[in-house]
Amino acid sequence: MVLNPVIGKLVSKRVVLASASPRRQEILTNVGLRFEVVPSWFKETLEKSSFAAPHEYAIETAKQKALEVANRMHLKHLRTPDIVIGADTIVTVGKQILEKPVDKQDAYKMLSRLSGKEHSVFTGVAIVHCSSKDNHLETEVTDFYEETKVKFAELSEELLWEYIHSGEPMDKAGGYGIQALGGMLVEYVHGDFLNVVGFPLNHFCKKLAELYYPPLKHTIQHVKHDSIPSVETFENLSDGESDSSNPMQHKSANKLERNGVPLPGAIHTPVNSGSIKPVCTVAVENQSEVMEYPAKFPSKIVELMDGFRASKALFVASKLKVFDLLKDKCILKAVDVANKIEASVCGTERLLDACASLGLLEKTHQGYSNTDSANTYLVSDREYSLHGYIIHCNDRLWHLFTHLEAAVKEGTMQTHQAFGKETEDLFQDSCYHSVEAKQRFMTAMHNLAKLTARDVATAFDLSPFRSVCDLGGCTGVLAHELVQKYPILKVTVFDLPDVIANVSCFQPSGQHITPVMFTAGDFFKDNLPEADLYILSLILHDLNDEKINILLSKISGICKPGSALLLAEIVLDEEKTHPPRAVLQSLSMTEGKQRSGLEYKQLLEKYGFTNVQIKITGNILDAILGFKKTSAH
Template sequence: MVLNPVLGKLVSKRVVLASASPRRQEILTNVGLRFEVVPSWFKETLEKSSFTAPYEYAVETAKQKALEVANRMHVKHLRTPDIVIGADTIVSVDEQILEKPVDKQDAYRMLSRLNGKEHSVFTGVAIIHCHSKDNQLEMDITDFYEETKVKFSELSEELLWEYIHSGEPMDKAGGYGIQALGGMLVEYVHGDFLNVVGFPLNHFCKKLAELYYPPSKHNVQHKKYNSIPSVDTFENLSDGESESSNFTKHKGASKLDSSGIHSSGAVYTSENSSAVRTGFTVPLENQNGVSQSAAKLPSKILELMDGFRASKALFVASKLKIFDHLKDKGPVKAVDIANDVGTSVCGTERLLDACASLGLLEKTPQG
């Protein structure tokens, strides 16, 4: 995993996340990054019309969040951080920027604009490396953004208000959370799923690798696969490549001072579902500062994305009224359900198996 060597470099550094977002904290914790949380006090009052593109607004907001925390910790807390990470996620549709709704009516306005449309989710990220010189704070800033395309299904007024009354939209950019109930609103996602959740982990890992281990030409290989864009693979990312624990400045960095489912014979029956809670802990570290469970870390990210898959299965089953067909009946075969709802037997079996695995239905051994 490309981030593992970098973690060894960061273990002795004071890394600060300038965000109170529990989703960003979970994503970064799951890859083994050690950090403290210092929410930014920056008021997000930048004039949106002054930016030529939505992503520029997200990047600048992320930068200002990180700068505020870096300066505050240096001056007021008398603790100069080594690295401050700032992030800001926005939704853009019809050239309009949507942030977090201020109330339920605002959430309804946002979701109505997204209804049945494709929109873009932008996350701007700023990585600030800080150092104090003659009691003055100097900062090297690297920033980037990630864009993901998301399409909403055509949704009824009733479904929109039901989702709004759940309370979930109120702290989410664009008024929805794709990793939870909001996943039922989404028809498709093109791009980084975690970017929509709130943090573009893949791009962030690559950027850190570029900063700490800039690859030489002979260390970069372009591997091409059918229907998949070429990717850069960084070889020999070991501590032996660099004697210095300081990061190497990326050519794009700027510098500022402180002013700146399978058997057709299976039978299914309806069952009351119960909420499943998942938790996470900070992985233990070895002497090099790298998580001992590094090999298992990707599975934790997959668990986060499973929430989206689960919500999509529930959405499709609800749209086809699967549960209504089973509510007043005994055990029913998949082929009979397929005939009732007008779907293919194979597709219906897969959907029913998915619902059974989620505990929404019960699969019996009867044929």
């Protein structure tokens, strides 16, 4: 799912295709690019012998086509386009370059030259980024080429003339069109078919990806497991720390020149079959002006401004069960989806397009279908479905966050303002008010736990322990992960009676599954089961200091020396600005708080746990392990 977002990066830009070729228009339209067509007036008359290789000729012609259009549009005081795309396709056989035949005799000569042989088709492409400074046009050119090899069958005179009389060869390089009748002349194609038709789409998207999604400077290491799908999927759609909507900022890996003069400090790294060359085509500037760069495009801010729309589109599509309708490779038109979800056709179409633009759906001329991520995470009955959690975000968190301003001003959770009820009531009402709601909330927590449990269970060597008690362990996902890793462990899940009463349908089935015990109780009030390792997963960050004191004093009190307490929480960095997920969660203004590694260490030490170790797993949850002081301490 790289291509959709890349094309999506151009949505807000004025893109111009400097080509009269209907094939190029079709190829780009088919992938959802929106552009204007302004055919170039550049005459394809460059001296071929002055180019060392045929592809250089194609690239230069493509560039001149695009620059001519950019200049013309600028000079005519039309609004300067953001991007102009030019392309040129040529056929080479031996050392000869074949362009479009001038007449039928010329077509005959070309086709007989190609008969029975392999030839190359080169398309040169230029992507010209334009900007206007003091009414001067500034352009920055990224170019590349693609080569495809095509072998023709032996063509009889009769076939040749019949084909020429069809009229097809006349507006095509080499005198044939592989996409139509000309396809019958071809024995094989090695390489990108669309390149032969006039536009190397795949290479184009890769080039855009290089420009708009350069590799991140600091790659965060994510712990992945074969059997647990990575949660990176949706994160990958954002450009993370890089401010990359404006490719002008990513020059360092490319060749930088202005008017053919290398820029001071430019790193000259050859780029595979392409380069970026900032070219000032209208005004010649002095050296000090050359050093000026346009202000950084605020892509991160723009993304954040739009973020709420994207979230709500995901929530509504999930709530209307759009992804359920499109599961199992089902492809539906907007009108069919609208009928099934009992919604307006125009509204449904906009929602589906929004989901496609976000990389959640695929859109083709046949209709809409789920992407792989949507199939895995958004279909409601899938093993790792986030559907329940998304509905929780929509029904509960969304309303809370609409009161964020008041929450910040008052420093309190806005439950009453958002729902007309206080926190405790709300938990009962919103999450557990019906069997269905209870089931959905537990499923949401269960599936989220499945994404994190293995990394928590394997964060430390827990083999010295014999019994574990997971306090607030809900449906027992982490407990099962532990018995799988340490089969001799006796694991007990301790949770509220309401939760325990509903855990049976979440238990894995199979003969070789070691059982987990479930005990009902309230860890603030009741006695805790005996164990030499206690676990608190996603508990402490929600509790105020008083409740933490009750709970940790109680655990510390029953822990024998050498026993341990394992916490699973998001560990903030010491500046408390990372990871953003935890920092943003704090805005809910629950009575608890998120903590840094040092703060967790100090908290555990306060309750008699020493030798505190912290493991940043790279998953959503990190792990903190502390050992109850032995008498030697």
